[in-house]
Amino acid sequence: MMTYLRRQGLRIGGFILLLIAYLSNSILLEFATKYASKNAGLANRFIGAMLIMVAAILVLYTWLYNRQLKRHNPRQFGHQAFNRHRLGQLLLAFVLMLAVQIAWSQLISHHLLPMPTNQSALDGQIQQLPFWNTVYGVVIAPVFEEYLFRGFFFNFFFSKNSPWSNVFGVFVSGLIFGYLHTMTFSVTTLFYASLGWVLAGAYLYFKDIRYSIILHFVNNLWAVL
Template sequence: MTKYLKRQSLRIGAFVLLIIVYLLNESLLEAATEYAGKNPGLANRFIGVMLITVAALLVLFTWLYNRQLKRYNPRQFGRKPFTRQRVARLILAFIIIYVVQVAWSQLIVHHLLPMPSNQTELESSIRQLPVWNNIYGVLIAPVFEEYIFRGFFFNFFFAKKSRLSTIFGVLISGLIFGYLHTLSFSVTTLLYASLGWVLAGTYLYFKDIRYSIALHFLNNLMSLI
């Protein structure tokens, strides 16, 4: 029992550390955005540091993820071939996310739900530094977030292949994903959690993190169009 608690504590610590590292990298973009209008030279330095750390973290995350799969991988995660059937099912998952987004936006338009506060902040950041905020949001964030909230999360806590483990894994993964996008428990948290649930289901169904990354990419891209 003591050994189990120690192992789980180490996993929780490692998972939290990965989130902190990602948030610190994201804070470099926030700093660049803040100085974009006041001190462009300093903003460019922040962007340069951000790009260097993005490259380093992508290499690190990829190495850690593949290392974990080699050590213990009962769910048989890995690289699966892209086929027409798989792509068609990925498109179906995207349609599900799109329907959720449209339904939620209609509730906001009709004043049945409030506008997410983080959405307002995001739009403000994009106005101040459009190119890099869009690049980060569409191309970089999906990779980091899928590694953390799907890849590492299931490897650390729900690697066991069972129905109960799958249900709890998807539920908790989505809730953590939702909370970290709102930093509070609200109705809006459920919107992000529902997106997290679809992404977690995608990862577990296809057993290839590239599919959930692609779906996450398409979702974020859709918000810009």
């Protein structure tokens, strides 16, 4: 029992450290956004530091993820060839995510649900520093978040290939994904969690993290168009 608890403690600690690395990187972008209109030179230095950190985190995440799969990979995650059939299924997953967002926006427009509190903050950041906030939200964030909330999360905590592990893993993965987008438990958390559930389901179904990254990328791209 003590060995199991120690192992789980190390996994939780490792996951938190990987999450902190990602959040620290996003803070650099927040500082760049803050100083964009006040001190362009300082903002550019923050952007430079952010890009260096992005490269370092990407190398770390990719190496660690592939290392984990080599050690223990009962679901046979890897690179599944892209073909018309899989891309069609991926499109259906995007349509599902789009349906969730349309339904949610309709509930907001009819004053049945509140506007997400973080949305206005995100819109303000994009206005202050449009190019880098858009690039980060559309390209960088999907890669890091899929490694964290799908790849590492399942490898650390739900690595067994069983119905219980798959279903509960998808549920918890989406819930954490939703909470970290709102930093509070509210009805809006369920909105982001539902998107996380679709992404987690796609990761397990396609058995290739590139599919969930593409799905996440297309969804975020659609949101800024």
